[in-house]
Amino acid sequence: MGKIQEKIASFLPEAVFEEGQYLTVTVAPRKWHGLARFLHDDPELQFDYLASLIGVDWGETLGVVYYLNSTKYNHWVIIKTETSDRENPLLYSVSDVWESANLNEREVYDFYGIRFINHPDMRRLFLREDWVGYPFRKDYDANPDINPIPVSNEEANDKTVVLEETEEGTIVEKEKILFEKDEYVVNIGPQHPATHGVLRFKTSLNGENIKKIDVHCGYVHRGIEKLWESMTYPQTLHMTDRLDYLSAHNNRHALCLCIEKGLQLEVPERAVYIRTMMDELMRISSHLLFFATMCMDLGGLTAFFYGFRDREKILDIFEETCGARMTMNYNVIGGVMADIHPDFQRKVKEFIAYMPDKLKEYHQIFTGNVIAQQRMKGVGILSYEDAINFDVTGPSGRGSGWACDVRKRTPYAAYDKVQFKEVLRTEGDTFARYMVRMDEIKESLYILEQLVDNIPAGDYAVKTKPVIKVPEGRYFQQVEAARGAFGVYLESRGDKFPYRLKVTSPGLTLVGAVDHLTRGAKIADLIAIGASLDYVVPDIDR
Amino acid sequence: MFDFSIITHWIDNLLRSWMPENAALFVEFVLVGVVLLLTYAVIALALIYIERKVCAFFQCRLGPNRVGPYGLLQSVADMFKMLIKELIEIKHTDKFLFNLAPYIVIVSSMLAFGCLPFGRGLIAIDFNIGIFFIMAVSSIGVLGILLAGWASNNKFTLIGAMRSGSQMISYELSIGLSFLTMVVFAGTMQTSGIVEAQSSGWFIFRGHIPAIIAFLIYLVAGTAETNRGPFDLPEAESELTAGYHTEYSGIHFGFFYLAEYLNLFIVSGIATLLFLGGWMPFHIGGWEGFNQIMDYIPSVIWFFGKVFVVMFIIMWFKWTFPRLRIDQLLRLEWKYLVPISLVNLLLMVLVVIFKLHF
Numbered sequence: 001m002g003k004i005q006e007k008i009a010s011f012l013p014e015a016v017f018e019e020g021q022y023l024t025v026t027v028a029p030r031k032w033h034g035l036a037r038f039l040h041d042d043p044e045l046q047f048d049y050l051a052s053l054i055g056v057d058w059g060e061t062l063g064v065v066y067y068l069n070s071t072k073y074n075h076w077v078i079i080k081t082e083t084s085d086r087e088n089p090l091l092y093s094v095s096d097v098w099e100s101a102n103l104n105e106r107e108v109y110d111f112y113g114i115r116f117i118n119h120p121d122m123r124r125l126f127l128r129e130d131w132v133g134y135p136f137r138k139d140y141d142a143n144p145d146i147n148p149i150p151v152s153n154e155e156a157n158d159k160t161v162v163l164e165e166t167e168e169g170t171i172v173e174k175e176k177i178l179f180e181k182d183e184y185v186v187n188i189g190p191q192h193p194a195t196h197g198v199l200r201f202k203t204s205l206n207g208e209n210i211k212k213i214d215v216h217c218g219y220v221h222r223g224i225e226k227l228w229e230s231m232t233y234p235q236t237l238h239m240t241d242r243l244d245y246l247s248a249h250n251n252r253h254a255l256c257l258c259i260e261k262g263l264q265l266e267v268p269e270r271a272v273y274i275r276t277m278m279d280e281l282m283r284i285s286s287h288l289l290f291f292a293t294m295c296m297d298l299g300g301l302t303a304f305f306y307g308f309r310d311r312e313k314i315l316d317i318f319e320e321t322c323g324a325r326m327t328m329n330y331n332v333i334g335g336v337m338a339d340i341h342p343d344f345q346r347k348v349k350e351f352i353a354y355m356p357d358k359l360k361e362y363h364q365i366f367t368g369n370v371i372a373q374q375r376m377k378g379v380g381i382l383s384y385e386d387a388i389n390f391d392v393t394g395p396s397g398r399g400s401g402w403a404c405d406v407r408k409r410t411p412y413a414a415y416d417k418v419q420f421k422e423v424l425r426t427e428g429d430t431f432a433r434y435m436v437r438m439d440e441i442k443e444s445l446y447i448l449e450q451l452v453d454n455i456p457a458g459d460y461a462v463k464t465k466p467v468i469k470v471p472e473g474r475y476f477q478q479v480e481a482a483r484g485a486f487g488v489y490l491e492s493r494g495d496k497f498p499y500r501l502k503v504t505s506p507g508l509t510l511v512g513a514v515d516h517l518t519r520g521a522k523i524a525d526l527i528a529i530g531a532s533l534d535y536v537v538p539d540i541d542r
Numbered sequence: 543m544f545d546f547s548i549i550t551h552w553i554d555n556l557l558r559s560w561m562p563e564n565a566a567l568f569v570e571f572v573l574v575g576v577v578l579l580l581t582y583a584v585i586a587l588a589l590i591y592i593e594r595k596v597c598a599f600f601q602c603r604l605g606p607n608r609v610g611p612y613g614l615l616q617s618v619a620d621m622f623k624m625l626i627k628e629l630i631e632i633k634h635t636d637k638f639l640f641n642l643a644p645y646i647v648i649v650s651s652m653l654a655f656g657c658l659p660f661g662r663g664l665i666a667i668d669f670n671i672g673i674f675f676i677m678a679v680s681s682i683g684v685l686g687i688l689l690a691g692w693a694s695n696n697k698f699t700l701i702g703a704m705r706s707g708s709q710m711i712s713y714e715l716s717i718g719l720s721f722l723t724m725v726v727f728a729g730t731m732q733t734s735g736i737v738e739a740q741s742s743g744w745f746i747f748r749g750h751i752p753a754i755i756a757f758l759i760y761l762v763a764g765t766a767e768t769n770r771g772p773f774d775l776p777e778a779e780s781e782l783t784a785g786y787h788t789e790y791s792g793i794h795f796g797f798f799y800l801a802e803y804l805n806l807f808i809v810s811g812i813a814t815l816l817f818l819g820g821w822m823p824f825h826i827g828g829w830e831g832f833n834q835i836m837d838y839i840p841s842v843i844w845f846f847g848k849v850f851v852v853m854f855i856i857m858w859f860k861w862t863f864p865r866l867r868i869d870q871l872l873r874l875e876w877k878y879l880v881p882i883s884l885v886n887l888l889l890m891v892l893v894v895i896f897k898l899h900f
Contacts, residue, residue: 186697192783208868299771299865305601371772372864524867527781
């Protein structure tokens with residue numbers, strides 16, 4: 001810790017430091033961009049991974065909290081920057097330092113009204129352009145008369161705004177044209193079979209070639225983070241299953257860990273093992289669904305059913321123990337909701353024996369196919385640097401050679417007790433992303449194999465107080481969800497409601513990389529790339 | 543072997559004895575037309591059912607099983623649904639072309655269908671350029687697809703139509719060249735002549751290497767011509783939602799749908815005609831007893847049986863392979879299939895000249 005503080009203090013003497021889970025640095029907005037560049041480029045710091053970007057309304061001030069991590073040294077720092085101007089809040093964009101800040105800053109603008117100077121595309125991300133007010137502010141007026149249910153279509157806007165600072169320090173707004181009048185723009189989505197949900201790619205085409213993609217999100221945004229601010233902690237848990245519903249256990253695990261960290265609650269060993277196993281089962285089921293939809297998107301409909309057939313077995317296991325096949329509501333603060341079903345271990349063992357043969361079948365029917373290989377190899381290449389820069393975590397990042405597995409980097413639950421290999425590939429193309437997932441199924445099976453017979457006896461949950469109050473502070477927890485690093489940021493003021501609870505979902509950054517990956521590719525490649533990134537829309541639109 | 547021309551001649555003579563020649567001809571035309579249209583519709587319904595069942599079994603499902611025994615009436619019910627559905631009018635489209643397109647597609651496939659020899663003496667028209675005619679009329683279909691995509695005033699349909707245009711026109715070459723290869727071997731373009739020429743052995747056996755190459759190329763190109771997977775780019779569901787027929791509803795959509803299935807039948811029928819002996823039973827030269835037993839099976843069953851086998855193969859790879867990308871599709875045609883077909887044509891000519899065939 002000392003070194004980071006020293007370094008920052010020598011670069012920026014007026015920075016304010018604060019100890020905590022990680023070192024927190026408060027900087028003035030004007031100084032932040034310079035510091036960001038320094039943190040990113042300094043060889044001894046190398047904060048090249050922006051793990052989370054959180055907008056917060058602190059009452060008098062509005063600001064942003066950045067969680068930075070170095071992929072080389074795996075050290076962390078939290079940067080806080082705020083402005084007291086609530087009428088026209090302005091901060092400096094860091095999207096030129098970390099590309100993943102691009103969509104995240106747009107989200108902050110959308111919900112807090114903070115505009116970022118030098119951001120290349122300062123539009124709302126989720127809400128309609130004509131929305132009045134900024135809903136995540138604490139003083140937001142939710143009166144339905146202000147924002148009635150719209151009865152007209154949203155005007156198609158092909159322009160955006162860029163804020164630039166002149167030499168004298170005044171801010172000027174510049175209009176930027178996204179799509180020219182004579183461009184052939186096709187809307188892929190929001191209702192489209194290959195976007196896996198209501199996501200819209202405004203695609204400019206030149207024949208079959210893609211010139212540019214503009215992502216439109218927000219069609220299923222439910223304002224979960226806003227709802228959370230009026231929910232007690234046990235209530236907040238239920239929403240996590242509705243984010244990325246294909247890694248529901250992992251998401252809920254993350255939130256539970258974060259709250260438990262705040263409460264300093266020790267979870268019984270049995271619950272830790274059960275949670276780990278559930279996470280891995282969830283991962284397998286998600287990757288099976290990935291395989292299924294990937295094949296479907298490339299036109300191989302039969303393999304689609306094979307993936308679903310085998311995923312069914314996992315859902316059966318979930319159903320017995322959790323009582324549901326989706327939205328399982330299984331993890332709770334201090335453990336899990338109920339003990340495992342008596343058949344659980346037997347069924348998991350059966351599945352471990354069953355799956356390897358099926359994987360071989362997948363490779364025979366799909367992976368080895370010439371057409372499939374031609375469609376995937378060399379398509380949508382994401383370099384190692386870009387993967388970090390765009391914050392493409394999870395299997396997609398590992399396909400580019402980035403060892404970003406949270407289970408390895410900062411082990412949680414029982415992951416330090418089991419052996420498994422972090423699957424890495426260096427090609428960075430669609431095929432690599434596909435193969436990483438297929439190999440991860442094997443690794444997950446291996447983890448399950450090590451755990452299934454060693455679940456310790458004891459309680460499956462500790463008793464918690466009926467009203468849970470998390471002590472004041474900032475907490476952050478990452479877990480490895482099926483699609484990548486899933487971060488939960490919790491800011492508590494000692495209340496029974498969270499003051500700010502924000503999830504950093506892998507989906508948003510994956511979608512942020514689509515434009516970069518598809519430049520110059522074909523329409524069919526967009527589908528293949530999208531399928532290989534494997535984003536889930538409710539995860540993007542929280 | 544039963545010759546269906548006995549029946550047709552009997553009807554012909556009967557009609558001529560009752561009415562003047564022109565009237566008799568007119569009645570015959572109408573009769574043939576009605577019979578062909580009926581067969582067309584019935585085969586389409588059967589095909590839809592077969593395809594759904596076959597693909598279901600590939601995919602660990604049961605397929606249609608609720609309407610009628612084994613779901614046999616499912617496609618009939620679907621047809622009724624299709625017939626009573628509203629034809630939705632779309633704003634800002636070219637109404638005339640939009641409504642014309644499905645008819646062009648279905649007429650072209652009906653015309654090709656009408657020229658197939660279904661059995662001994664069971665052929666609507668048998669003229670000396672039969673196979674050439676089939677090829678000519680079946681290529682009209684692409685015009686309908688292009689019109690559909692253009693007239694719908696929708697960007698997705700337009701992309702689908704452009705894909706379809708480039709695909710069908712390209713693959714027409716391979717089809718034409720493999721036709722030509724077999725015509726060289728048969729020495730005639732008359733469909734009945736081609737079938738008769740195979741009475742001592744099907745062309746795929748007699749023509750050995752060049753015939754087999756031509757057959758494989760024809761299968762690939764034929765699948766591409768019918769816009770079926772793995773060449774279903776014009777309607778690539780996961781890319782273009784439904785391609786050129788996105789905006790169509792009711793029976794107009796039904797026409798595209800029927801034509802697609804019937805084109806599958808026609809492609810398989812032509813493969814049967816050119817390579818597998820048409821309605822000709824399986825004969826081995828010199829084995830008189832065996833050949834006679836084979837002759838007891840009616841020619842219609844031979845024809846439909848072979849067609850079904852070819853169709854099953856095409857369905858098999860539709861449900862197994864992923865879809866190609868447009869540049870890969872065109873590369874396959876122009877860089878591989880066309881040169882191979884040309885060389886193969888030369889090979890066939892040499893085989894015929896030096897009598898290297900069986």
